[in-house]
Amino acid sequence: MTRPDEAMERVLAGLRDVEAPVGMERRILKRLENVAEVRGGAGWKQLWLGRTGLVWGLGCGVIAAVILIALAIPVVHRRGSVAVRGNDVGAKAVAGRDAAVERGRGSVGKKEVSRGTASVSSQTQVRVSDAQEDEDAVAMSEMRAASFPAPPMPLTDEERLLLRMVHQGDSVELAMLDPKMEALREAEEKEEFQRFFAKAAVKESEGETTPATDQAAPSEQVSPVETPAEEHKREPSSTVQEK
């Protein structure tokens, strides 16, 4: 056997004869145990979580339902009582009004009939006392009725005027805040200014041109070049006219 063969066989034999480290089996089993525990625990945990989640979900649902019922009962009760109370109040008011009418009729009857029978007077007294009780009941019910904020009152004329005075320049103030609006407003003012002064300039120019035409008219009548003889002829007449 050559030396390479020998070396090769020794290496292969070394690979074949290698022995597992001491305690490897124990370590493997320990690791497997840990893995199995983790997985088993996870399985049980999932199961537990599933059951617990179901229980918790049911419990939360029941609690939510109880809370909703507890909140809904007073609201429903209040609405019912308000409606009933309103009906009572209306009925009592109608009854009171009827009682007052009856009382008035009774008094009129008393005057007309001049003290009627005792039975009639006793009936009217009973009705009056009933009416008083009804009025008291109406007052009590109104006093005990649920209070609500009063609706906003409409503004008076003076308040409207005050508002107009206070909020007179709102658009201008807003334009001061908004640069675009401000620029637009400035452009409008400038344009207005230009328009105004352009009109003024036109008027001035028109004013200047109209006297020139007025002056030009007599010059057309007078000949531009006058001879001294003509001037001399016209002078005495003018002096005479002056005189």
Add this chain to the structure above:
Amino acid sequence: MASVEGLSLVLSSMESEQAEVDLSALVGAYSGLLFRVAHSVLRSESEAEDVVQDVFVRVLEHRRSLSAVRDMRVWLVRIAWNLAVDRRRRVRPEQMDEIFVAGLVARSVPADRAVDEARRMKAVLEEMERLPKAERHVLLLAAADELGTAEMAEVLGRSESAVRALLFRARMRLRERLEMREGRR
């Protein structure tokens, strides 16, 4: 022992009736073989042990399908082989060769001869790494010397004749290269 009993308890609670497998018996029966297979690829004891642990963790994971395994021995070796080859991409066995060769050299020989032997064995390992992948795999798997050709063919996914041819060629090529290397010296 207590841990083994605990493991049996845990497993018995988890396993179905069809997949009753005594894992501790499997570990006792096959851990040595799996260690050698993994060590032939990795040449590191700690890495090989990790591979063996991973193999049995896989077994635990697939405990429900264990009943479908025809040959438990081949199945376990195949898992160990694949895991070791996968791990070899991260671990360079060349780094472990010094320690492995140091363990192979006889301590009774003089120091100069021991150094020479260590050099030769390291050269063998280096040339094994330079072999074509298929030949190297067959050679390393055959080094365990516990698997027949049919089993090796099943592990590697090749035919038996291919395995025989690859093994023959691997040995021839390795010998030639080692002789060439010796000749250059």
